[in-house]
Amino acid sequence: MSRIELRNLSLAYESENKRFLALENISLSIESGEFVCVIGSSGCGKSTLLGVLEGLIFPSSGEALIDGVPITGTGPERSVVFQHYSLFPWMNAKQNVAFGIRQVNNASKKEANEIAEDFLIRVGLKDFMDKLPAELSGGMQQRVAIARALAVNPKILLMDEPFGAIDAKTRVQLQELLLSLWGADAERKTVVFVTHDTDEALLLSDRIVFMGPRRIEQEIHVPFERPRRESTFFSKPEYAELRKNLVSLFYRDVAQNIGGEEVLI
Amino acid sequence: MKKYILNVPNLLFVILAALVSFAPSRLDARNPMSPAFAFVIAIIAVEVFFLYKLKSGRDATATKDIAAFAYAALLLWELLTSKLDILKYIFVPAPENVFYVFVKFGLTILSGFERSMLLLTAGFSAALFFGVLLGILIGWTPRLRNAVFPVVKVFSTVPALIYTPYLVVLMPTFATASILVIFLGIFWSTLMNTINDVGTIDKRIIDSAKILNVKTKVMLFQVILPYLLPRIINSLSVQLNISVMTLNAAELIGADRGMGYFVKRSIDYANYDQAIAGIIFIAIVLTALNSLILVAKGKLIKWHY
Structure with missing residues (x-):
């Protein structure tokens, strides 16, 4: 069980004499085992929304609940993969993963190392366990981050544009890796995945939550059966149709934001 | 091998060592001079360090420049004090005497x-x-x-x-x-x-x-x-x-x-x-x-x- 529910959630950043509303009246429920992508243009508040689920930012009003319990901070049932720089630069890949494990269960150093090795093998980093993050490519670093997030066996996986800074080819590999790891679990993890890439959202998710500035504008059901593979997926006509809708939402949004005068597509 | 031997610092080293070891000191006449061996050892130590740096260090040019400067300064010091006796001995002692302090004290x-x-x-x-x-x-x-x-x-x-x-x-x-x-x-x-x-x-x-x-x-x-x-x-x-x-x-x-x-x-x-x-x-x-x-x-x- 790991149901996420947001009720009338609003969040404002306040500094000395300014108040910036980042989220306004958000209501959303995500079922246990569901893969949801939150998509929207930069600055729409999607990362803030994820920050609330992470337990790092707190709403000004409304509620964020996991299985009916309000979020009061970070928790062992949730894991996070950030876009950048989430590994500790002084620890090698294995130490990074093992460090995460040892914070949530009482595993001995040896046990934690064994679990870490197992997960690093599963993300394809068998030969890179002793490398420091700076010695790994961006894609490999994200593999380590994914291994660290999954190694604690969370119920909920929160991902904040994890592949946003990765080159296109590696991104495809990481998406497929993520799908296969997620699909391999008997009891699937609930995933909330923030992205601004429409193809990524369509490939990965059961449901796409499209955010305009501060608000959820539309929820789009993604009906394709799993397992999905990049190679066959993009040629489907239903895919083209959905993608067209999603992209048009994006551009309508952009057009509204800049007054509808400068969009020449 | 050639690049370790034929360079300005080594030339200055030879001049300095020869000057200290063999040239007569004018100070000797008026003031007690300490034995020169401590100063000679110091010069040799500088040379050994220089050769080591030249061999293992990255920037050979800088190493040579620094060594040349150090030898030039020592040479000047030696000339102005013990060899030519131009500076007031009491305030600027000869390098022989300074380095002999390490032996004596x-x-x-x-x-x-x-x-x-x-x-x-x-x-x-x-x-x-x-x-x-x-x-x-x-x-x-x-x-x-x-x-x-x-x-x-x-x-x-x-x-x-x-x-x-x-x-x-x-x-x-x-x-x-x-x-x-x-x-x-x-x-x-x-x-x-x-x-x-x-x-x-x-x-x-x-x-x-x-x-x-x-x-x-x-x-x-x-x-x-x-x-x-x-x-x-x-x-x-x-x-x-x-x-x-x-x-x-x-x-x-x-x-x-x-x-x-x-x-x-x-x-x-x-x-x-x-x-x-x-x-x-x-x-x-x-x-x-x-x-x-x-x-x-x-x-x-x-x-x-």
């Missing part, structure tokens, strides 16, 4: 070195330990930080040299006084820097640790401390130089032995050859300690911000 210098190092290590490591420990604790606790930081800032602006004489009078022994002086000389700045560093630490590192559900103790000593370690080590050389400065200043006032005391007493008795030898010794010790810090940094820190 070797034991005194070593015992002073031992004493100074003891005081330095005690004061320096205590200041570093408490400065970093308290800095992390205070820096991590917003209320404490807001209350303490302005006060620390005030304290850290007062140079320890100013109240050194007072502390020497105040404390029961000179050893405790100088340890305290060294401690205060770098404690406040270490504390201030650490509080500052904790406050400006990359938020993504803190967030990553938070989402891994670390306990406060782990956050402070397994995340923040290792993250700050390169900065702490980088600051060590500056802190070390400040410590040696405050220690030497304290030694000018109340010591009975020590590196700074040796220089000060020599000046008091107008033994300028001893004073210069003492200054050279302090320079060598400081340089050695600084290289030690660099080596430690290379071994400990394998990553960059």
Whole structure:
């Protein structure tokens, strides 16, 4: 069980004499085992929304609940993969993963190392366990981050544009890796995945939550059966149709934001 | 092989060594000259170090330039004093005499070195330990930080040299006084820097640790401390130089032995050859300690911000 529910959630950043509303009246429920992508243009508040689920930012009003319990901070049932720089630069890949494990269960150093090795093998980093993050490519670093997030066996996986800074080819590999790891679990993890890439959202998710500035504008059901593979997926006509809708939402949004005068597509 | 032998520094080395060993000294007639062998050994040591650096160092041009400059300076010194007797001997002693001090007063210098190092290590490591420990604790606790930081800032602006004489009078022994002086000389700045560093630490590192559900103790000593370690080590050389400065200043006032005391007493008795030898010794010790810090940094820190 790991149901996420947001009720009338609003969040404002306040500094000395300014108040910036980042989220306004958000209501959303995500079922246990569901893969949801939150998509929207930069600055729409999607990362803030994820920050609330992470337990790092707190709403000004409304509620964020996991299985009916309000979020009061970070928790062992949730894991996070950030876009950048989430590994500790002084620890090698294995130490990074093992460090995460040892914070949530009482595993001995040896046990934690064994679990870490197992997960690093599963993300394809068998030969890179002793490398420091700076010695790994961006894609490999994200593999380590994914291994660290999954190694604690969370119920909920929160991902904040994890592949946003990765080159296109590696991104495809990481998406497929993520799908296969997620699909391999008997009891699937609930995933909330923030992205601004429409193809990524369509490939990965059961449901796409499209955010305009501060608000959820539309929820789009993604009906394709799993397992999905990049190679066959993009040629489907239903895919083209959905993608067209999603992209048009994006551009309508952009057009509204800049007054509808400068969009020449 | 050719490039190690045929160069300007080596030419100067040969000239200098020959001049010291074989040319008659004009000073000899009026003033007692010390045996030249200590100076010759020093020159040979410089040459050995130069050849080692030339072989293992990266920048051969810089190595040669530095060596050439060093030999030129020694040559000038040798010529102006013992060979031509142009400078007033009493104020600018000949290099032969200066380096002979290491032979004649070797034991005194070593015992002073031992004493100074003891005081330095005690004061320096205590200041570093408490400065970093308290800095992390205070820096991590917003209320404490807001209350303490302005006060620390005030304290850290007062140079320890100013109240050194007072502390020497105040404390029961000179050893405790100088340890305290060294401690205060770098404690406040270490504390201030650490509080500052904790406050400006990359938020993504803190967030990553938070989402891994670390306990406060782990956050402070397994995340923040290792993250700050390169900065702490980088600051060590500056802190070390400040410590040696405050220690030497304290030694000018109340010591009975020590590196700074040796220089000060020599000046008091107008033994300028001893004073210069003492200054050279302090320079060598400081340089050695600084290289030690660099080596430690290379071994400990394998990553960059």
